[in-house]
Amino acid sequence: MTEGYLITFFTQRSREYDGKSLARWIMDEAMKVGVRGATLSTAQEGFGHDGRYHSNGYFDMQDPPQKLTMALSEEECEAMMALLEKNDLKVFYTKSEITFGFSSDR
Template structure:
């Protein structure tokens, strides 16, 4: 299947509707019936403001978080529209991708 790999960038301390934003986005992906989302914790990084974000032993609130998804064009458009409707400010990368499933599905 052809579509996109969408990566959304946030920090652990960002919240939306009382939840960690990254968790809220993963829940939204489930509610929208998307095929999957992977939440990745980053060690360190910096954004457009040049503010350094990192994981520290005593304070992890500023830790970078990435949400990765493989989406069809329609799914990607619908998700980005929904995030915009929520009033969220998020940096994202949308890369054309071919994706599929090899072998038989495994129930986890």
């Protein structure tokens, strides 16, 4: 078992960085850092800090909200946050302390 953090980043599909969606860019960088896994989910609807609704509906299909979740060790978490800071990216996130591992590790 490992002590660490559950990090969830929130963004929209239309938000891009370095030629790809921001969520995909973060996921690709997480792989380079050695993160063991990440889950990217696209939501039906939500609203952001700007008060705008984002949805997967007919008129807003290009801008649905996305959520990228990762279970990270302390070192991986520090590396991911440093990476965002280095690239001057402002991304809303939540961070919770967790214990994680595989069921066979008990």
